[in-house]
Amino acid sequence: MSERIRLVVDGKPCELTAEPAMPLLYALRADLALNNPKFGCGLAQCGACTVHVDGRPTRSCVTPVGAVKGKKITTLAGLGTPERPHPLQTAYIGEQVPQCGYCLSGWVMTAAALLRDTPKPSDKQIRQALAGLKCRCGTHMAILRAVKRAAGANA
């Protein structure tokens, strides 16, 4: 049965009516018209739907919206803006990372949590933290450069 669900998304309180079992991704994209988390697999295998739930990178395609009631959701668009970019976003632009760009939420949101917890990660730590994410265009070299560049900007 549908119920009213409240969330805080990118700093704004939001309310929607949905079945609690519906994945958060559909709430964000269909009900709240926040398109930047992407549908890639619906199976938590690729990361394109990644958002932060109370700061933790979460695959929204398999997270029931009912399980995140009242929680703080941050999407790629809420991580930073052109006026106040996150260092990773600045680094991504500097390194010209994306090709199709459809995978970005997974890499950037996961790397943002890494850099928050481990501001100066080693190459190995970066690769471990980003394991499981997919990029079909093969931009991995640029991703590694961008994460290191953003880490360098972490004074």
Added chain:
Amino acid sequence: MTPAPLSRREFLKAGALVISFMMPGTVGGTLGRASATTAGKPPLTPDELDSWIAVLPDGRVTAFFGKMDMGQGVDVAIAQIVADELDVAFDRVVVVMGDSAVTCNQGGASGSTGVQRGGATLRYAAAEARRILLERAAERLSVEMAQLTVRDGVVSVAGDPRRRASYGELINGQHFHHKLEWNKQYGNPLLAKGLAIPKTASEYRIVGTSIPQRIVADKVFGALPYVTDVKVDGMLHARVVRPPTAGCAPVTVDESSIGGIPGARVIREKELVAVVAEREWDAVRAAATLKVTWAQPCTPFPPMETLYDHIRQAKPIGGGLPVNKGDVDATLKTAHRVIEAEYEWPLQSHASMGPACAVADVRADQATLWTGSQKPHYGRNGVAKLVGLPPEKVRAVWVPGPGSYGRNDAGDAALDAALLSKLAGRPVRVQYMRHEGTGWDPKGPAAVYRARAGLDAQGTVVAYDFLGKGFSRQDVATTESDPKDTLAGQLTGYAPKPTVIFQVPAEAYDFANKRCGWECIAPLLDRGSPLRTGHLRDPLGPETHFASESFIDEVAYTAGVDPVAFRLKYVSDPRHVAVITAAAEKAGWTARPYPNPRRGKGNVMTGRGVSYTERNGTIVAVVAEVEVDRRSGRVWAKRFTVAHDCGLIINPKGLELTIEGNVVQAVSRTLFEEVAFDRNRVLSVDWASYPILEIQDAPERIDIVLINRPDVAPSGAGEPSTRTVPAAIANAIFDATGVRLRRVPITPERVRAALARA
């Protein structure tokens, strides 16, 4: 920032089409920020200059590009060319692409020809626009054209800069109404020229610089609308229901099984079954819940482990012998030594980052398609045919999709959406699920290669014989311009008509007797097959050159010659020689015995391998360095050195990133990717069952040597290095282990088994 929903009005405005002008270097025409009407513009035909270039009163320039960028910045390169030819600043140029209403069909993204072919017409058109504007300036300023100079769109008299006129003043809000000489072709061969002679490379200022893609920022801030984000008023969400076993038609569809899902209903047309709902999640649930009984499995596929035997034994349905020099058979008979080997490459999936999505609004008298396909003009043609409208009544609008490397599932989604919209009488959004993106896209073909070489007593190659045999690369055509080449068409009565087309190696080895041929075998299933083949990045390129360049290495080894020296011995074209030499030098290659005598005594063995290929004028050489773990069998393709010559370089940084993407994706295809199937179905349906490279397996380093040839017209870069990588890896594995891997993917299991046999 949330992209606004696209209203139908915006796209279907009768009479005056809306054109939108984007930030420089960005994509699309219909999601833009400012607009102007097309009043008085001549019809959109390739022989009109106005079909290619518009100069606005404020001096901004729009270039209408009929090819596409798939994320590598082709549109930036086009803007650089146009800016240089017109003598305007780069920031003034906007490239509009992907909208069939405002761009001519230059073939879409196709065969790495965005700059090579697509750029040629834009270059000529921009040069012609400049010539016409200068002609007008000469008249207005009462001087000879030769006395004029142009700087950022302002024409002035040399030595008297106060006598001047801007392009905006000269065009005066009008169109050019000027004819070009057009070769009457559409698609890749389209070429249109004016009287103007384009600049020489030495006159270029913007071409050759690394201008970044501004669209990257839109992507990075989550602000770029993708095709998956398109919303149209009144739109229904659809999911297609595919048969669990290939080739099976639905027998009964129990609509009551989804009765509990709000607004969900079935749409069925012949063998195509779909569900639609007002809310997307309800469509997802309905597709998962719907009870369908399907016809008995028809067991169309051979056991997977016998695929290569099937290919070897199948009767060819066509073939060719494009290279046949001297007398190979006789020479092989008398050769001092004959080397022979076979290589195998599996079926592979596009497995684009997201499964395809398309939105269609089909009315009685017109239709609009929003598609992520890299060939929207052909999508327009396919939709027109499928829904029974003339092509000029259908508008296809490209919106960036979730990755595209050829004829992926986007073409199928486009026609599914159109058919379902027609049947539903409302706009329909079709979003494929992951199992469709991986399990039902057209596949890169599997093939078997047999190579033989004869050496004389001195170790010189006297005969070379190469035969490829496998599935055609076009069970479905390169485009969705005919319903027979789409699932929607094939499930509703259009019989597939595969094209028989294959490939032979592209290189410049000058062997005295040389034969390169191919044979195609029939598709495994004659309708709606999840194993139908189609173009996947560099179609048959990695397959063919994995075999040919692995074999060259085997011959070099047998002849006792260093693999770089061996290649140089048989190649004389100076560009080819320069590329091979550059890769070897940059990699620090010096001749030494191989397999590697210092491969490492522990569990990790190291080796290096070289490979070289050509593709439509672009020459690439790759040196790979690998680590092979003796216990696990894991291969880490640790370092690559790539030398790349694609003629005149337009944008060096963009080119480097493009090459990197080629290399990493090719590593993935070489080490990880294989479509699995059983007798009735495809088993590779997601990322767990179709693994690709992840970041722990990304190389440590890729060094790139760009060889710029300002005097050579630019050729492509989107695919050529893809074909060079697989053999470089296999050759490096041989150097590291002394064991030759001749079947892709080179998985840890296969490496362990090969080491155990050695």
